[in-house]
Amino acid sequence: MPVFNQSRSNIIRLIFGAMFLIIFAQLFNLQIFSSKYKKLAQENALFPKRIYPNRGIIFDRNQKAILNNAILYDLMVTPSQVKNIDTAYFCQIMGIDTAEFRDRILDAKFKNGPFRPTIFEDLLEPDLYAKLEENIWRFSGFNLQERPVRVYPFNAAAHIMGYVGEVDSGVMKRSSGYQLGDYVGRNGLEQYYEKQLMGQRGIEFWLKDNKNRLVGHYENKIYDTAAVAGKNLRTYIDVTLQQFAEKLLANKVGAIVAIEPKTGGIIAMASSPDFDPNSLTGPDKQKNYGMLNLNVTSPLFNRAIKGQYPAGSTYKPLGALIALDEGVITPASGYDCHGVYLACSHPVKCDEKFAGHAATLRLAIAHSCNSFFCNTFRQTIDNPQFHSVRKGLMKWKEYVNAFGLGHRIGVDLPSEDGGNIPDTTSYDKDYNHSWNSCTMVTMGIGQDKMLITPVQMANAMCIVANKGYFYVPHFVKSIDGETETDTVLNKYKTKHEVLTHIPDDVYETVISGMQDVTEIGTARAVRIPGINMCAKTGTAENYLVVEHRRTKLKNNAMFVCFAPRENPKIAIAVVVQNAGYGAAWAAPIGSLIAEKYLNDTLRPESVKKAELIAGTDLMPKYFVRLQFLQDSTNASKRALQTHDSTRLMKYITPSSRAALLDTLRKAIAPPSSKNPMIKPKEIIKPKVDSTK
């Protein structure tokens, strides 16, 4: 029997052997041939945890932190570890009921799974944090996690500081080293000095298990790198002056720029309407940002560097300097003005009528004579030595550009605008090559195609005050721990001697004229006793296309000045949009800023004046119309998309339409009464959504 079929035992052996060979082959394939499994295993089990350093802090000139980091705490929960806790006591501390507690735990499980920590409540209030900190050992599964937040203790300088937000694909494409979810400076100094403020990220390698829980350091931390904190910025900003400037601009549209002429350091830069910088840090930042974005008064828009305005009469001192240097006029030149300039086909009105108000250059500046400066401008570009108005215009443009107008000045904020100084091509285009000095005569009084930004105007004042040189206006004086490799500030340390070839006595003549403005001229009402302030008011005509019609709006009030004359410490430019006369609205603001900065305090009558100005609402009325237009357009778009016209109806029904316009008129004024000294912890109140 045993011999029977014995050969088959070999076949069975063969089957066994073959099977094992197949297994060996597959093992060889998996373990030696393909390398992807090793990588996959690392991705599975290694978690490179990014360690974020603290961002740098921004200080003002008196070493006060304009912007700081605060550590707030989030209450985290790991649902699977929540066992046998005193729910009633916990709810009592948190101020919620047990039903909500259950809902939130369920919510957390749903969001992140039961094994990973999820936020139970973010940005705890300090007293709640204190209570929880004491009792956290009672509540297994709960822990407190630090969370750095930007806070603005002075609640000021929102436009200068910018804000931080999550990176978008654009940033990630431009600069390497960012991951989705990282924070990056958006706008303002936060963006411009991102590299310095950001610091250096560290990385820690952690081992994780199948439920993505971190279970320990990898290889005893030998591959880890430590995080390096961001560098602090020291700025020229005087935060009290900044607050004061913002307060003066409340309920107005406009901008203030104050620069230290000797260094180019910007002392204050306000743009109105503005926003509460703390509103873009807390949990509601998305909502707040959306609301700011939809406001037609554009509170997010920094008018100090992006607002382009006709220069108006504030250009006149520059025009005088150019004409004097070109030799087309002398300090003794005058113009017999009787309230209107009639040399060209269209008359140009002048606000002063009495005879002899433009008898000399000084008087013409002091009284802001339009006729005199129209004439001077024509003389400048019709300069016989060039034989051609085209060459004359280009030479003039060269001068104006040297004053820093018509191109970006290079301030250390992102997305600055350049204004406009026209050249021959734009007139060739508009007038088909047939134009002369009369065509653009109003450019002599800062109108026509001339557009400037407030920061350019303030900088031009610095050049006048410095008699020919300037430093590029900038905020940051120094960066803590600055090394040789930090070249970012080098461009602000260079002295630009653009117009030093103009003799000092020429400057003195014009400066005397400007001083006369505050002594006997248009701004004599805002004289500061004991300080020789050189200034120029401006009242600029401006137009806006509203509903396809070019509409003339109320004049922009402009004011530029520097003080004291002998040793200029501050140069200021003020624009109040659609406010009327420069002397009436812009000049007092400029003067108050100068007084506050130079004297540290205000006289009692100035305090009163400041309160009066701060309380005046000069918001242009057309914004109401624009807001209505925008909102109703959005509503109609929405109605088309969703077939739900309930929102649109209130813009159509006459009664609700009238009511809406009325409330809009009241609401369009931006939040004005900012309490400047709110404690950061009070500002960022965690929003508890009780319906969750």
Next chain:
Amino acid sequence: MNQRNAGITKGIDWPLVWIWAILCCIGVTCIFAATYRDTDNILQGFISLKTDYSRELLYFMMGGIVGVFILLTDSKFFMATANLGYAFGIFLMLLVFVFHSRVKGTESIIRIGNLFQLQPAEMCTIFVNLALAKYLSRIETDFYKTKSQLIAVSIALIPAMLSILQKETGLALVYFSFFLVMFREGLAPQVLVVGFSFAVLVVATLLLDPNLLALILTGIAAIAIYFLRRQVKRNRGVLVLIVGIWFVCVGIQRFVVPFIFDHVFKAYQVKRIYDAIGKDYVPKNEAAALEIEQKSAGKKKDNNYNVKQSKIAIGSGSVIGKGLLKGTQTHYEFVPEQSTDFIFCTIGEGFGFVGSVIFLSIYLLLLLRIIFIAERQRSTFSRCYAYGVASVYFFHIAVNVCMTIGLAPVVGIPLPFMSYGGTSLLTFTIMLFILIRLDADRQMVLR
């Protein structure tokens, strides 16, 4: 030779005992590596009986004691009680339908107390093996008769049917391994070849494009005709046969398999089969998708995930592995079921290709040793039993290892002596020690 008082060590095949002990030790170590956490106290862990590895150690010792008892038993006892044992095994399996408790989706486990669980479907392999051996070794059995063959097949497949009813498809498949025994005892090889070909054809149908597969089949037929052209010339019947086989194959591939998948199997079953061969299954309609969703609601991760993680773990082991307790994949529970069905990952990751090959060689050594022992038996009963043991081990090892390296569908069957589980360890140990006992009396012809 056959002296009772010569002690139980007489005639024992020591290599087999050593292999058994080594495998059990490796098994306990691997379970330790898979379940040990850095914070655990090792000594306490081994003594406490609360950890998997300490229990496995206990089962190992229990296996040793049971082994000694088996060695003390008369070998005639196993033959005499084989039929009774078979009846008892079937009875136990039937008992499951009444007393089962649901563990991990199967209904094949009886709980005795809190600590001990019994899986009769697993234990029953011993009884089937003995019963089949006894039936085949009967003098009056003529295995060339179809009737005898059918009886033998039903002895093996009745427990398989019961297993399927208990939703333990994996263990049911184990009973098919007894075909190897029957093959050794004279079953026509065609049965194995046809069965195997059919399985290959079905899997190929799922894996390959229908037209490509049809082309391949045609190619095979053409090659067969070319090589058999002389026979074809002599006998037209061969040609008809080849064309007939080709026709049947294409028919199965084209119509039978799609029909079965669309109309006979439930959508979730189809998905599991697709998962096992590593293909994505797109439900043909919403109802099917919903059904899959419902069926997989209880399961946390699908088989596809298991196999992927297991392949990652083994693949990351590279040539020499990461070392015991250093494997990140097995240590941090990326591989599911890693102390039971996927225990081989621990070796693959920890000891790499070299370790895996050495480890599998021990198994191959075990199998070849058992066949060597089988062929030296004088009694058919012992030989049949030995082949049964080898077949059952082989099937477990091949399917389990292939499943962890992605060559076979995920069916939950344990790796002998390695996977955590008291029933399986004891079953394999008892099987082996009965063989050792029978082998000790190899000179005796059991009747």
